[in-house]
Amino acid sequence: MRVLFDYGVYSGKPLDSLRTDLDSLQPRPSYSSHIERIDGHDVEIVSVDVRRDRNPFEHFVEASYLNNGLVMVAWCKKTADYEAAIQISRSVRFKQH
Secondary structure (H helix, E strand, C coil): CEEEEEECCCCCCCCHHHHECCCCCCECCCCEEEEEEECCEEEEEEEEECCCCCCCCCEEEEEEECCCCEEEEEEECCHHHHHHHHHHHHCCCCCCC
C-alpha cells in the first residue's frame, strides 16, 4: 500500500469526479462513496478499482476531509487492503486552536 496526503487550498473538495473513468468517460462500476464524521469533520471516502497495465496498485481509497484542505489517497494492491486504508483515514486528527 502507498499512502499520500495532499494538504492545501485545492484539497478537501467533494470527489464526484472519481465516478467516471477519464479515459473511457464511462461510469466506474466499482465506485463506492460514503460520508462519515472523523474527528468532528465530514469526510467523503471513495473506493475505486483502476486496473491498468503494469500498475502494481489497481485499487485506491481516497478520503477528502471536506472544507479542511486535506485529501488522503491510499493506493492498494488488492481490495482486501480497503479496510486498512479506511482505518488509516479514520486515524487523522486535527489540532485544536
